[in-house]
Amino acid sequence: MNIPFHKPYITEDEINAAADMMRAGWLTAGVTTASFEQDFKRYIGCANAVSVNSATAGMHLCLAAMGLREHDEVLMPAMTFTATAEVVRYFNAWPVLVDIEPDTHLMDVNKIEDKITARTRAIMPVHFAGQPCDMDEILEIARGHGLAVIEDAAHCLPSWYKGRPVGSLGGDACFSFYATKTITTGEGGMVCTDSDERAGRMRTLRLHGIDRDAWQRHNSSRFWQYDVVEAGYKYNTTDIASAIGIEQLKKAEKIGEMRKRIAGRYTAAFDGCAGLLPYRVKPDRVTSWYLYPLDLDLDALSITRDSFIEEMRGRGVGMSVHFIPLYEFTYYKKIGYTGEGLDNCRRVFERTMSLPIFPAMSDDEVDYVIEQVLDLVKKNRR
Ligand SMILES: *Cc1c(COP(=O)(O)O)cnc(C)c1O
Numbered sequence: 001m002n003i004p005f006h007k008p009y010i011t012e013d014e015i016n017a018a019a020d021m022m023r024a025g026w027l028t029a030g031v032t033t034a035s036f037e038q039d040f041k042r043y044i045g046c047a048n049a050v051s052v053n054s055a056t057a058g059m060h061l062c063l064a065a066m067g068l069r070e071h072d073e074v075l076m077p078a079m080t081f082t083a084t085a086e087v088v089r090y091f092n093a094w095p096v097l098v099d100i101e102p103d104t105h106l107m108d109v110n111k112i113e114d115k116i117t118a119r120t121r122a123i124m125p126v127h128f129a130g131q132p133c134d135m136d137e138i139l140e141i142a143r144g145h146g147l148a149v150i151e152d153a154a155h156c157l158p159s160w161y162k163g164r165p166v167g168s169l170g171g172d173a174c175f176s177f178y179a180t181k182t183i184t185t186g187e188g189g190m191v192c193t194d195s196d197e198r199a200g201r202m203r204t205l206r207l208h209g210i211d212r213d214a215w216q217r218h219n220s221s222r223f224w225q226y227d228v229v230e231a232g233y234k235y236n237t238t239d240i241a242s243a244i245g246i247e248q249l250k251k252a253e254k255i256g257e258m259r260k261r262i263a264g265r266y267t268a269a270f271d272g273c274a275g276l277l278p279y280r281v282k283p284d285r286v287t288s289w290y291l292y293p294l295d296l297d298l299d300a301l302s303i304t305r306d307s308f309i310e311e312m313r314g315r316g317v318g319m320s321v322h323f324i325p326l327y328e329f330t331y332y333k334k335i336g337y338t339g340e341g342l343d344n345c346r347r348v349f350e351r352t353m354s355l356p357i358f359p360a361m362s363d364d365e366v367d368y369v370i371e372q373v374l375d376l377v378k379k380n381r382r
Contacts, residue, residue, distance in 0.1 A: 001316050001317075001364075001365065001368045002316040003316060003317050003318060003356050003361070003365050003368065003369060004318045004356065004358075005318030005319060005320050005354075005356050006180050006318070006356065006358050007358045007360055007361075008179060008180070008184050008358075009251070009255055009258075009358065009359040009360060010184075011247075011251075013247040013250075014244045014247045014248060017243035017244055017246065017247045018240050018243055018244050020243065021239050021240045021243045022240065026239050027238055027239060027240055028236065028238050028239060029051070029207075029236045029237055029238060029239060029242070030239045031239070032239040032242045032243050032246070033051050033236075033237055033238075033239055033242040035242070035246060036051060036242035036243075036245045036246050036249070037049045037050065037051050037190070039246055039249055040190050040192070040245075040249060041192070043165075043249060043252070044165050044166075044167035044168050044192050045164075045165065045167075045168045046167050046168050046173075046192040046193065046194060047193070047194040047195075047196065047199075048191075048192070048193050048194070048195070048196060048199035049190050049191070049192050050190065050191040050193070050199050050202045050203055050206070051188070051189070051190050051236075051237045051242065052188075052189045052190070052191060052202075052206055052235045052236070052237060053187055053188060053189065053235050053236065053237045053241075054083075054176065054178065054187055054188065054189045054235075055083065055152070055153075055154045055174045055175060055176035055178070055189040056083040056086070056087060056189070057189060057206070057233070057235035058174035058175075058189040058190065058191040058202075058235075059083065059084065059087045059124070059150060059152065059174045060087040060090055060233070060235075061191065061201075061202040061205050061206060061233075061235065062148075062150045062172045062174060062191060062193070062198070062202070063087055063088065063090075063091060063093075063122070063150065064201070064202075064205055065172075065195075065198035065201045065202050065205070066121070066122060066148040066150070066172075066198065068088070068091045068093050068121055068122065069091065069093065069121075070091060070092045070093060071092070071093060071094070071119060072091070072093040072094070072119055072120075072121040072122075073093065073094045073095075073096045073117060073119045073120045073121065074088045074093060074094070074095055074096065074120075074121060074122045074123070074124055075096050075098055075107075075112060075115055075116070075120065075122070075123045075124065075147075076088075076095055076096070076097065076098065076107070076123070076124040076125075076126065076152075077097070077098055077099075077100050077106070077107035077125075077126050077128075077345075078097035078098065078099065078100065078325045078326055078327060078339070078342045078345040079100050079105060079126075079128070079323050079325050079326075079345050079348065079349070080126040080128075080152065080323055080326065081152075081154070081323055082326065082329065083152075083154075084124055084126055084152045085326050085332070088124075089335075093121075094119075095326070096115050096120070097325075097326060097327065097337065097342060097345075098111050098112055098115055099111050099341065099342045099343065099344050099345055100128075100344050100345050100348060101344065102344045102347060102348055103277070103279070103280040104128070104131060104279070104280050104281070104282065105128045105129070105279070105293060105348060105352070106125075106126075106127075106128050106131060106133050106134070107125055107126065107133055107138075108344070109133075109134045109137040109138060109141070112138070112141055113141060116141075116145055116147075120145065120147060121147060121148060122147050122148040122149065122150055123138055123141070123142055123147055123148075123149050123150075124149075124150045124151070124152055125138050125149070125151055125152065125171070126151075126152040126154075127151065127152065127153055127155055127156045127159060127166055128155065128291075128293075128322075129155055129279070129287060129288075129289070129290050129291035129292075129293055129322070130155040130156050130159045130182070130287040130288030130289055130290040130291070131159070131281055131282070131285060131287040132156070132159055132160070132161035132166050132169070132285045132287075133151075135151075135161050135169045135170065135171070136162075138171075139169075139170050139171070142171075148171075148172070149170065149171030149172070150171055150172050150173075150174070151166065151169070151171040151172065151173040151174065152174060153166050153167060153173040153174055153175050153192075154174065154175065154176035154178075154181065155176075155181070155182070155288060155290035155291065156173075156175060156182075156288055156290075157175055157181075157182050157183050157249075157252050157256075157288060158182075158252050158253055158256050158286075158288055159285070159286060159287055159288045160285060160286040161284070161285045162284050162285070167192035168192070170194070172191060172192070172193040172195070172198065173191070173192045173193075174189060174190070174191050175189060175190045175191075175192070176188075176189050177189060177190070177241070177245060177248070181290065182252070182255060182256070182259070182288050182290050183245070183248035183249060183251070183252050183255065184244075184248060185237070185241035185242070185244045185245045185248065186241060186244070187241070188237050188241045188242075188245060189237075204229060204230070204232060205230070205232045205233055205235070206232065206233060206235040206236050207232060207234070207235070207236045208228065208232040208233070208234065209228050209229055209230040209231055209232030210226050210227070210228055210229075210232065211226060211227050211228075211229055212226055255359050256288055256289070258359035258360075259288065259289035259290075259357055259358075259359060260289055262289070262292070262357050262361055262366050263289040263292055263357060265363075265366050265367075265370070266292055266294070266355060266357075266366070266369075266370065269370040269373075269374065270294065270370075270373070270374075273374065273377060274297070274300055274377075274381065275296065275297050275300045275301050275377040275380070275381055276294060276295070276296065276297060276373075276377060277294075277295040277296070277297050277351065278294070278295075279292070279293040279294065279295070289357060291322050291354045291357065292354060292355045292356075292357040293322065293352055293353070293354055294352070294353055294354070294355055294373070295348065295351040295352045295353075296308060296351045296352075296353070297351070298350065298351055299382075300381060300382055301377065301380045301381060301382060302380050302381075302382050303376070303380040304350075305321075305350060305351055305352070305353055308353065308376060308380075309321070309353055311376055312372060312373070312376070315372045317355075317356065317368070317369050317372055318356050319353055319354065319355065319356070320353070320354045321349075321352060321353055321354060322352070322354050324349065325339065325342065325345050325346070325349050327339045327342070328349070355369055355373070356369060
C-alpha cells in the first residue's frame with residue numbers, strides 16, 4: 001500500500017463554485033468574499049470575521065491592530081510553526097518561548113507567568129493539532145497583566161473549548177485555509193475578533209491602507225475615488241478562493257467527524273501499547289484532529305524517531321513531524337534562541353511523529369498504518 005501523509009478533501013461542489021466565479025468574471029475579493037466572512041462569522045459566533053490570504057497575514061494584522069512595537073515581547077510555545085514567531089519579528093519585537101506539556105504538546109500555562117516582563121505585550125497560544133489551549137487560564141493571566149491574546153487557530157476548524165467553538169473564546173483568532181489544513185482554499189485565512197475597532201483596522205491594512213475595498217468602489221458613483229490612510233499590505237483573498245471556502249465551510253463538521261473516526265481507530269489500537277506514548281486530549285475540549293501525533297517511548301524501544309519514520313516510509317506510509325521547535329532553526333539560532341529551559345519541548349521533539357489522517361482515508365488504509373506501527377514497535381522493543 002501507498003498512503004500519502006495528506007490528501008485534500010475537494011469535491012465537485014468546490015470545483016463548480018470556483019468555475020462559476022471565473023465564468024462570472026469577478027476574480028478578486030468582492031461579494032463572494034463578503035459572503036464567506038458572513039458565513040464564517042455566523043458559524044463561529046464571533047462579532048467580526050476578516051478574510052485574509054493566510055493565517056500568517058492574519059496574525060501579522062492582529063499584532064499591527066493591537067499596536068505591537070519594536071523590542072516588545074510576545075509569549076508563545078516553542079513548538080509551533082515558524083509563522084507564529086516570524087510575524088513578531090516583522091516588528092523587530094521578540095518571541096519569548098514557553099515550554100509545552102509533554103502529553104498534549106500545548107503551551108504549559110504554569111510556565112507563562114515566569115516569562116512575563118515589563119516588555120511583554122501579548123500571548124499567542126497555539127491550539128496544537130486542533131486541541132484548544134487552557135484558554136480560561138491564559139485569558140486570566142492576560143487580563144491580570146494587560147496583555148493581548150492572539151490565538152494561532154490554524155488547526156482549529158472545527159474545535160471546541162468547554163462547548164464553545166475556537167474563534168469565540170475571547171482572543172483574536174487566526175484560522176488557516178492552506179492546502180493541508182482541515183478546510184482549504186489553497187491559500188487563505190480568517191481572523192475572528194470581537195473588537196469592531198481592530199476588525200476595521202485590519203480591513204484597511206489588508207488592502208494597501210485603502211479605506212474602501214474594490215467592490216464598494218465598483219458600486220459607488222465616484223468609483224475612482226479612494227483614500228489611503230496608512231501604508232498597508234496586500235493581504236486580501238480572492239472570490240475564487242472564497243467560493244471554495246463557502247463550500248468547504250459547509251462540510252467542516254462532516255470533515256471533522258471523518259477525522260475523528262480515524263483518530264478513534266488509531267487511539268483504540270495504540271492505547272496501552274508498550275513503546276508508544278498516546279497523545280492526550282483534555283476532557284473539556286474537542287479537537288479537529290488536524291494532526292494525529294504519536295510519541296515513541298524511547299526508553300522502551302531500540303529505534304530512534306527518525307529511523308521509525310524512515311521505516312514507515314519504506315512500508316509506503318507518509319509521515320511527518322510537528323513541529324521542529326523554533327530554536328532548532330538557523331535563523332532563530334542566529335538571533336540567540338536555544339532550547340535551554342525548554343526540557344519538555346526537547347524531549348517531545350525527539351519522540352514525536354504525525355501519522356496520516358485525512359478525511360478520505362479508508363478503513364483498510366487506517367488498518368494498514370496501525371499494523372505497520374505495531375509491527376515496528378514489536379520488532380524494536382528492548
Ligand atoms: C499552517 C500554520 C500556520 C500558517 O498558516 P498559513 O495560512 O499558511 O499562513 C500558522 N501556524 C500554524 C501552527 C500552522 O500549522
